[in-house]
Amino acid sequence: MSDALQLPVVDLSSPDRLSTADSIRQACIDHGFFYLVNHGVDEDLVKKVFEQSGKFFSLPIQDKMKLARKNHRGYTPLYAEKLDPTLITKGDSKESFYIGPPHENLNQWPLQEDLPSWRSTMETYYQKVLSAGTKLLSVIALSLKLDEDFFEKVGTLNEPYAFICLLHYPGDLDSSSDDIYGASAHSDYGMITLLATDGVPGLQICRDKSKQPQVWEDVPSMTGAFIVNIGDTMERWTNWLFRSTLHRVLPLPPSQERYSVAFFLNPSKDCMVECLESCCSEACPPRYPPIKFIDYLEERLRVTYS
Numbered sequence: 296m297s298d299a300l301q302l303p304v305v306d307l308s309s310p311d312r313l314s315t316a317d318s319i320r321q322a323c324i325d326h327g328f329f330y331l332v333n334h335g336v337d338e339d340l341v342k343k344v345f346e347q348s349g350k351f352f353s354l355p356i357q358d359k360m361k362l363a364r365k366n367h368r369g370y371t372p373l374y375a376e377k378l379d380p381t382l383i384t385k386g387d388s389k390e391s392f393y394i395g396p397p398h399e400n401l402n403q404w405p406l407q408e409d410l411p412s413w414r415s416t417m418e419t420y421y422q423k424v425l426s427a428g429t430k431l432l433s434v435i436a437l438s439l440k441l442d443e444d445f446f447e448k449v450g451t452l453n454e455p456y457a458f459i460c461l462l463h464y465p466g467d468l469d470s471s472s473d474d475i476y477g478a479s480a481h482s483d484y485g486m487i488t489l490l491a492t493d494g495v496p497g498l499q500i501c502r503d504k505s506k507q508p509q510v511w512e513d514v515p516s517m518t519g520a521f522i523v524n525i526g527d528t529m530e531r532w533t534n535w536l537f538r539s540t541l542h543r544v545l546p547l548p549p550s551q552e553r554y555s556v557a558f559f560l561n562p563s564k565d566c567m568v569e570c571l572e573s574c575c576s577e578a579c580p581p582r583y584p585p586i587k588f589i590d591y592l593e594e595r596l597r598v599t600y601s
């Protein structure tokens with residue numbers, strides 16, 4: 296069952312930061328998802344990223360496999376990743392390309408002669424979305440009754456372990472299995488995700504993962520807006536006040552395809568993630584012990600790629 300959903304819209308350029316913080320708080324408690332408008336990332340740049348992404352995924356598979364995923368960067372072919380590890384199917388019907396923090400010098404790039412402006416486009420996009428995400432985190436801090444530079448002060452943004460993930464869903468190639476999703480049900484691991492899509496529908500959220508049968512609602516795209524969602528690290532930090540909502544991408548009908556670009560804003564590797572004081576009390580003690588972000592992430596990735 297599926298219904299279209301009206302997600303809250305957050306305006307990052309609003310001068311009334313306290314009222315923006317209030318609407319973020321409500322959105323993160325109710326949905327864990329919202330639209331972000333006036334985020335400062337130029338529409339032409341987003342368009343260019345989609346163009347370049349399309350060019351990469353159109354390369355012959357032998358060329359793409361030369362950049363096969365290493366150190367969490369590079370190309371992952373169709374069916375190689377399964378976001379819902381409980382499914383017994385062969386994997387999600389998507390291909391992806393990850394680009395990580397520039398300071399680590401571990402990114403893989405297509406040959407300059409094949410795709411000349413690819414690297415510069417992706418590096419510019421990385422910096423621009425990181426800067427929008429940083430601004431958003433300061434309002435999220437306000438929404439949690441913290442100082443607006445809280446996430447900077449605790450070292451989250453020293454060298455954030457953030458990733459661009461280019462995604463291509465090539466349509467339902469294997470109609471023999473009912474259980475193959477574009478992206479199977481999952482929640483994201485990090486603090487926040489900023490998602491751009493090409494407008495082709497498919498994304499759905501399940502607001503109450505404990506309810507049976509699960510109710511899935513469509514998340515329509517909004518032109519010019521990022522779809523932002525809370526990840527598990529933020530859920531852990533806020534002691535479940537902000538929810539990291541289960542989501543998935545439906546399989547596409549044959550002969551249709553879909554592109555999207557996710558930006559996973561993760562904290563720095565060494566950042567300790569521990570229950571915020573404003574989110575616990577005697578009646579509501581911390582649900583999790585403190586953990587170093589990289590230890591948490593490595594465990595989650597191990598399950599996804601096993």
Ligand SMILES: O=C(O)CCC(=O)C(=O)O
Binds near residue numbers: 460
């Ligand atoms: O492509 C989408 O719309 C969502 C992708 C997603 O949820 C993910 O990669 O974590």
Ligand SMILES: [Fe+2]
Binds near residue numbers: 481482483542
């Ligand atoms: Fe996701």
